[in-house]
Amino acid sequence: MEKMKIKKNETISSFQLFFYLVIVQMNVGIFTLPSYLYKESAHDGWISILFSCLFSISTVFLYSFLLKRFPNLTIFEICTFFFGKWIGGIVKACYILYFLFTAYLINQSYLFVFSKWVFPNSPTWGILLLLLIIGVYLGKETIRTQARFFQLSFWAFLVIFFFSIEAFQQVDFKYLLPIAHVNFSHILKGSYLSYYFLHGFECLLVLYPFVKEPHSKKIKSTIFSILFITIINLFTVILCFAFFSDKEMKSIPEPTIYLFKTLSFFKELERLDLLFLSVWFIIIASSYVSYLNLANVGISNLLGKNQNHTSSVLTICIVIFLIGNLIPTAKGFFETLLKILSFSSFIFILAIPTFVLFISLLFKIKSKEVNLS
Template sequence: MIAEKLSITKFQLFFVLIQTQIGIGLLSLPNVVQKSAKGDGWISIILAGVVIQGLLVVYYKLLKKFPNNTLTNITQKILGRSFGKVVNYIIYFNFILTGSIATILMVKIINLNLLPLTPGWIISLLIIIPCIYLTISDLRIIARFFVLVSGLIILLLMITILAFFIPKEIQFILPIGSAGVKNILIGSNSALFSMLGFEMLLFVFPYVIRNTTGVLKTISLANLFVTSFYTFITFLCLITFSPDQLQQLREPVIYLFRGLSYKMIDRIDLIFFSIWIVPMTTSIIAYLFLASKSISEDKKFNKKVVVINGILIFLISLIPHTDEITTILNKYVSYLSYAIVIALPVILLILSFIFKRNERGETT
């Protein structure tokens, strides 16, 4: 059983999932979905949310069969110890790459919008150090921090109200469905990659107090919140910028506030971005935690593993990355993520029913 001091509540689980999902991907999401789905990009995000909800149900059914085990242990119980370890190292590799990409993109955006003269390695170091410091704490501390900073999301929603003072053109999204089913589904695939992070459930479920009841409702509400938040921001961008403008703006969410100016407050876009740095950082913390848990046999992972993983992410972020290289890396990491986030849990659930595996890893 999980020690009481390491456990988290369902309330904390809600915010852990939100903070893991909401991150740097939102800034460019309207640009990404508009490339294929055009004005129907907001529909693509809703469909992505539906797919995620289905995956969460799969996760929940799998984890209910192994309520005291993380994905790391479940793979070994179902696939065998040797092959399970191989799979776990693939999962570890994916989380390291995902955390590295998030760090690289965050450094690039900060360099471009806030600190153009600051060397990238300094920004990366300033990001990684607090991430390591928080991750070496127990999960309850991480969860409390995520709950605390979630208030900033409400503040960001309040700031977006100011964007309604910018002229809007509802015709940019009309007629609804004009992009076609195929293009909407392609946009949905792009949105799904930006909304990754819900796989956190596979590693924190055993730590949730009384995880046999009420968890499905909690994770469903978290998914509903994230999907609604992403849909709202994307919809706002779609009716603010023309299709040609969205193609040219790589981070349209930031530019959404650039045209706003008041006598007492100026550069609202910088205020928004400065606040958004926190949700971007929590995503890196989450993936650093996931990478460390994916190769840990015990309930409490070694703090040295966290430090080593943090250093590894920092070193990868120092490698020169052109836009072309980053795009290619994103593409292959997305394929690997889908295999781990979608295919693996489904396969494990099917095998658990076929071989009737229980909590002890024995055939019933």
């Protein structure tokens, strides 16, 4: 079995892993999460977020048992180890397609929102071209360089949420009462939905051997990233639920953006929604690049050689750019794609790793450590 050769200057710390995973999980879902949760769980949607956090952390513990047995292998190499060259190659190709499909949907999601709120009359290819340029420019770099950029993106995100404090002057927490009023089955449905919005921590399956830290620190960084995103989602959902009435929550598709639109900071800065979306572009671009990189790692492993990252990323970005311009962006069609991603996420985030762990425990299979070169 071929093992990936990781150079020392390509490794990252557990601290950088935290920022990497936070950025990956922090995508366009935050725009619509309050609306989707309200439709499923009403004003108890925030409880669903807590359950989804527990589900996500449970999944990470599953990863912990698996990756501890194969400390120097990515999920691509683990697939070869268990399924053989041909079947393993098919599974690896499916993982690559999953990462590319996720990158494409992140791309299209932001395009849909940005075109609606900021440039409704501008051609879509202009926004896609900007993402293409950023994708190629940052995607060709090493994981360490990308992780450093993600750290900067993280602080830009915190600045934006500082402005949301202004909204607390207009909230009515009575909208959250009574607590646990809806049927528990609806809360569980909301939990599944929220779990889908938290996805991104599966990147650990690829990044694990790139982190030059003990196993426990890698897992802690992953769990802390989930807890951080959970707090952000919880904060956003509760704020929207307490800010908008029941009638408004049922009719507003992107409550987070609407909330920022109504705010002004010290009566000097208005239309915070435009500032929010502009800064969020950095987050989206970072999340987009992270999935491109994961796909790139898989392509290199599938072809059995170190690929030219620049040409590989350029090809991928051009394909996504062309597909984004050719395939319709109607809301109904887009929601169908999201349902496909939701189903495929279950397979690649949970089903395959669980199956591999079960087989490895059943037959007591482990891999030997591979020194970094």
